[in-house]
Amino acid sequence: MNNKTEGRIIKSVAGFYYVLFNDEVFQCRGRGNFRKKKITPVVGDWVVFESTNPTDGYILDVKERKNELNRPPIANVDQAILVFxxxxxxxxxxxxxxxxxxxxxxxxxPVICITKMDLIESNEYQLEIENYIKAYRKLGYDVLPTSAMSLAGMEDIKPIFKGKTSVFAGQSGVGKSSLLNALMPELMLETNDISDHLGRGKHTTRHVELLPYGEGLIADTPGFSSLDFVEIETEELSYNFPEMKERVSDCKFRGCTHSSEPKCAVKEAVEEGEIPRFRYDHYLEFLQEIKEQKRRY
Structure with a gap:
């Protein structure tokens, strides 16, 4: 295939990009001037490439991205399955x-997936988790309780991948690989038990890769446990809380940070129980963190 054509990067390892086109994968290198232009292709990118054979191709251009994540590095994602x-x-x-x-x-x-539901031991904690599930659903989020061991909830999760590019993300040790193995047994992804001493898991995924699943693509990504807010400004934060975003225009002051201002619609909604207190507390924590980051820079 000598002609230029458009495909999608499904894997990137050691300077090689693996581009999917018509159910065939082509191993490509980036164009020589990419480094000068500071262009770094990532998994999920739509690219223009040419190839004389499946192992000797070149990426000529990277198409504009609709979105991208830095950790994990992936672009053009439709939904994120947040595994907890x-x-x-x-x-x-x-x-x-x-x-x-x-x-x-x-x-x-975002889609929230809660794993290991079968391992809950006390009725009191079971009720606590169920209340959180109700709270997030009331905010408009899809929440899917599952168990990779008993396969409970697996039939509910399968349809959400149809025709979409989905990224799995979450803390290490929460069972992302086990969940993917339950969905796609042929993967046989490496999984590690939680270390009782550390209380957290070892990283089992080494790189980002898009895997065909039904009529969609699923990305397995390295686990990570912290996210900063470097790219988010204080006035932007509340727009990433849907329950606050819909009330911003009702606040008395334009640019209200919903912290110390009077006649704040968000604070009123918290007092009336329309916004969960724990969500508002986290918002204030994040707001303070962003302010401190800005001071440091």
Whole structure:
């Protein structure tokens, strides 16, 4: 194939890009002037390439991205499956909200998947998790409780991938690889048990790769456990909380940060129980973190 054609990068390893075109994968290098132009192709990119054979191609151009994530590095994502475990490690709304803000800011549709539901031991904790599930659903998020061991919830999760590019993200050790193995047993992805001593998992995924699944593509990504807000301004933060975004225009002051201003529609909604207190508390934490980051820079 000598003609220029358009394909999609599904894997990037050691300077080689693997481009999918018509169910065939071509190994390509980046064009020589990419480095000078500071162009770095990433998994998910639509690219123009040419190739004389499946192992000797060149990427000539990278098409404009509709969105991109830095950690993990991937572009043109339709939805992010945020995988959080009910236990081991324990479910963290603070970390989940941090992920949600990051995903919302990139214009990607989030789906919350809670794994290891079968490992919950106390009725009290079961009720606590169920209340969080209700709270996030009320905010408009899709929440899917699952168990990779018992396969509970697997039939609910399969349809969401149809025709979409989905990225899996979440803390290490929450069972992303186990979940993917349950969806696609042929992958046989490496999984590691949680270390009881550390209370967290080892990283089992080494690079980002798009995997065909039904009529969609799924990305497995390296686990990571922290996200900063370097690219988010203080006045932008509330727009990444859907329940706040819809009330911004009702605040008395334009540019309201919903912290110390009077006649704030967001604070009123918190007091009336329309916005969960824990979400507002996380918002204030994130707001303070952004202010401190700006001072440091």
């Amino acid at each position: 475990s009910a236990v081991r490690p324990e479910f963290s709304t603070a970390l989940l909200d941090r992920f949600l803000v990051h995903i919302e800011d990139n214009g990607i549709q």
